């Protein structure tokens with residue numbers, strides 16, 4: 001089967017950046033299609049990106065997911 005992350009089922013890779021990979025994903029409860037960014041933890045830590053990454057993680061999780 002496909003990889004699941006919470007209620008999201010991961011699909012194909014849409015693109016890759018320096019610190020992250022972006023994959024197509026689908027909310028299995030609502031059918032909503034989204035893009036999920038998967039951060040490379042080692043690269044984030046190595047380049048001291050925590051200050052940039054943490055605020056956007058907190059805001060995206062609270063705005064896009066009311067549960």
Ligand SMILES: Nc1ncnc2c1ncn2[C@@H]1O[C@H](COP(=O)(O)OP(=O)(O)OP(=O)(O)O)[C@@H](O)[C@H]1O
Nearest residue numbers: 014015016017018019020021022023034035036037
């Ligand atoms: N919402 C999205 N929908 C579809 N594809 C996306 C989305 N966000 C990013 N991508 C794809 O994933 C790639 C990587 O995105 P990411 O934001 O990690 O890196 P970047 O900003 O393009 O590059 P870098 O991190 O090196 O500055 C993008 O170049 C794009 O192809």
